[in-house]
Amino acid sequence: MKPKDSKTKGRVIAIAAAGALAILLASTLVRCTVAGTDGGENGSQNAPAIEQQQRPEESPEEPGSATAQESETTLEKASSASWVSDDGSGATLQITDASLIEKGADGAIHAIAYSSADESATNGQTLVTLTLEDGTPATLIIALDEGEPAAIVSDVLSSAERYVAKSNGGAGESFTVTGLDEQYLAMIGGNEEGLTRAIAEYASQKAPQASSASFDDEVYLDLEEGMVSATFHLDDNASTVATVLFKDGAFEIL
Secondary structure, eight states: OHHHHHHHHHHHHHHHHHHHHHHHHHHHHHHHHHHHHHHHHHHHHHHHHHHHHHGGGSOOOOTTSTTTSOOOOHHHHHHTSEEEETTSSOOEEEEOSSEEEEEOTTSOEEEEEEEEEEEEEETTEEEEEEEETTSOEEEEEEEEETTEEEEEEOTTOOSOSEEEEEOOOTTSTTOEEEOOOHHHHHHTTTOHHHHHHHHHHHHHHHOTTOOEEEEEEEEEEETTTTEEEEEEEEOSTTOOEEEEEEETTEEEEO
């Protein structure tokens, strides 16, 4: 019986050894597989990093380059000009960043609001396609003279068929400020000339059609800052409001 037990025991030990060897091989294969998988994941994770390192080698546009700097659009240039009807009726047109405002010969105001504008240049003129508030398109044809807006034609305009640019009146000597109160003048040191000049310069940039400004009879005092502020309405089609600040003998227009 003992030899038989010995053989049986030997077979059991052999089977156990074989099982251990199989487990060892299996665990080794698992480790290899896991290591290979980790390596693949790391490789895929590293790939974008390589791409990111290569991208800066492409030549990006520098902020000061001509390509990076967007030039002023024709419509923006037109908004800085004063427009009068070509037929001599006296109608005027004012262009803002959101509307076209006509003032007819009878004084009636006709405003057209738009949400966006696209431009294309051809043959010395610019075609401006506006998207109006109701979603319909409207086209302006702006004729150019040496790159500057010179005339405007559009079916959407009603007070005149054609408008032409004229020199700005806002900064001219003829610009006037009306309705000034003596108490307000005393608060600004009696400097009516400086006040008129400051509003005229503001009008030449923001409301070139304007030739005068009227005092709104409202004055605000900031005693802590030592500042006086007052509002004026310009006589452009949009009735632009100018807020005049006076502090330390100087004017600032908002």
